[in-house]
Structure formats: C-alpha cells, structure tokens
Amino acid sequence: MTWRRGPWMRRLILNEHRLPAFLSRSALRWPAWQWALLAGLLHLGLAWLGMSLMRDGRSPVGGASEWLWPLGSSALLAGLAWWCAFGVERQLHDDAAMRERLFEILDALPNPASARDLQGRYVIWNQAAEQFYGLSARHVLGKLPQDLFPESVSRQFVQADRDAMRGTQPVETRVALPELYGKPRRVIALRVSPIRTLDRSLRLRGVVSIKTDISATQTQSDRSREADLQLQLALETGG
Numbered sequence: 001m002t003w004r005r006g007p008w009m010r011r012l013i014l015n016e017h018r019l020p021a022f023l024s025r026s027a028l029r030w031p032a033w034q035w036a037l038l039a040g041l042l043h044l045g046l047a048w049l050g051m052s053l054m055r056d057g058r059s060p061v062g063g064a065s066e067w068l069w070p071l072g073s074s075a076l077l078a079g080l081a082w083w084c085a086f087g088v089e090r091q092l093h094d095d096a097a098m099r100e101r102l103f104e105i106l107d108a109l110p111n112p113a114s115a116r117d118l119q120g121r122y123v124i125w126n127q128a129a130e131q132f133y134g135l136s137a138r139h140v141l142g143k144l145p146q147d148l149f150p151e152s153v154s155r156q157f158v159q160a161d162r163d164a165m166r167g168t169q170p171v172e173t174r175v176a177l178p179e180l181y182g183k184p185r186r187v188i189a190l191r192v193s194p195i196r197t198l199d200r201s202l203r204l205r206g207v208v209s210i211k212t213d214i215s216a217t218q219t220q221s222d223r224s225r226e227a228d229l230q231l232q233l234a235l236e237t238g239g
Contacts, residue, residue, distance in 0.1 A: 028092070032085035040078030044070060099123075102195075102208075112188075112211040115195070116161060118204065120144050132211070134181035153177060157190070161207050164192040168202065174214070186215040 028035070047070035106113045106124050112132040115124035121144055125137040135148065145154035156175045164171040170193040177186045189212040195205040 028085060028089055032082045032089055035085040036078040036082035039081035040074045043077045044074040047074065106208065109210065113208065114140075115206055115208045116145075117206045120158065120161065123206065124208075129211075132183075132213070134183050149180070150178060157209070160190055160192045160209070164194045164207050165204060168194060168196065186213055188212060189214050 030038075051070070102115065103124055106115065107126045109126060110128055112129035113124075113126045114122055114129055117123050121142055122140045123142075125135075125140045129140075130136055140148060145157040148154070149157065153175060156173065160171050160173050170191050172189065172191050175188050175190050177183070177188060179185055190209060191212075192207050192209045194207055197203045197205065
C-alpha cells in the first residue's frame, strides 16, 4: 500500500518551505524541569556551603531538622523556576503560533501584503507582493522601506505606519509607484492596520499593509477629468 500526499499536504510542505526562519517556534535552551532542577541544586549547594562555614570547620553534616529549611527553600525555588520557565516557554510558543498564523493568512491573500515590526523592518512578504514588486521575500525580509524604494515612496510608507501605530483603526492612502524593478508606473491604494495583542493591554506588535493596484481606475479618472476640462475649454471658446 502506497501513501499518497494530498493537496493539503503539498500545501503544508510548501508553507513550511516558505516559512521564514524568524517564524520558527523558538524554545528555551533547556526544558522547564531542567531549569527547576538547576535552580534547586544551586540553592541547595549554596545552603550547604553556608551551613559548613557557620559550623566553623566542624562536620557540615547536620541533623534532619537542620536540613529542613534548606531543602524546603530549595524545593520552593525549584518550583518558582519551573513556573517561570514554563510561562516563558508557553509565551514563546503562543507568539510563534500567532506569527505563523499571520504568515499563512497574508501569504494566501491575492493582493500584495506585508508586515513590519516596531523597528519598521519587513518580517512578512507574501507571494503576491513578490510578483507585484518583482522582489523576492529573501531580498526584502529584515530591510527597511528606504532600503528598497525611492525616498518619496518610502516616506509615504513610513508615515502611514506611524499613523496606524497611533490608533487602533486602519489607515488608508494612495501612493504613486515609479518605474522600479522592471515594473511600470502604477498607483496603489495602501491600507495599513496595527497589529495589537488581544488582551487588555493592546500591546503594539507591528503593522500589516495591503496594497491594491488602482492604476486602471486612476487612469480612467484622469481621462474623464481631462475630457471634462477639454469640454469646458470648448464651451468657453464657443461662448
């Protein structure tokens, strides 16, 4: 019996192949129980050293009652270290899952879409953006808008990001793209939304921008405006 990969499996493999390295699920150097064991043994060793010094050279081995407090405090510290490490581990896992989910959603959009972090660096660049701009994700990720676009264009991108970061609602604007990377002049409708956590703090994590090519609509509008102007001039000339 041969096992065949269905379309969903091929899509999953493709997403894993396209998934940037920074979206991988990061983890602590050691699991939580090892951090707890290390903290407990370290505290117990320091307690043993302190007790031996307090005994003034006598045998450091005391009775059971003498070791009750060091053992209890070491166990308490180990439990606290496990709880902290487990919390950090869970937070890293949740953050990675959120980033992976965001990548999957943006990568499936038909419109060019990207995400930038709080420093303004591109962290997500979907397939539609690669085709629209002629830039691969490998070339874009980790860079700033001014590293990829002319100053007039990057300044509008950065300003839209700042306006979106100030509030919780999307910001919309129009940007005229010059001939760049083998692509013709185009006009895009830019929509930038802030990425915030779902808890009460609404902590800002970055921005997501989606572009829509409105060059054809803009051209039609310009032609209509030009026709209206010519008609007005003709009427004025004819009295």
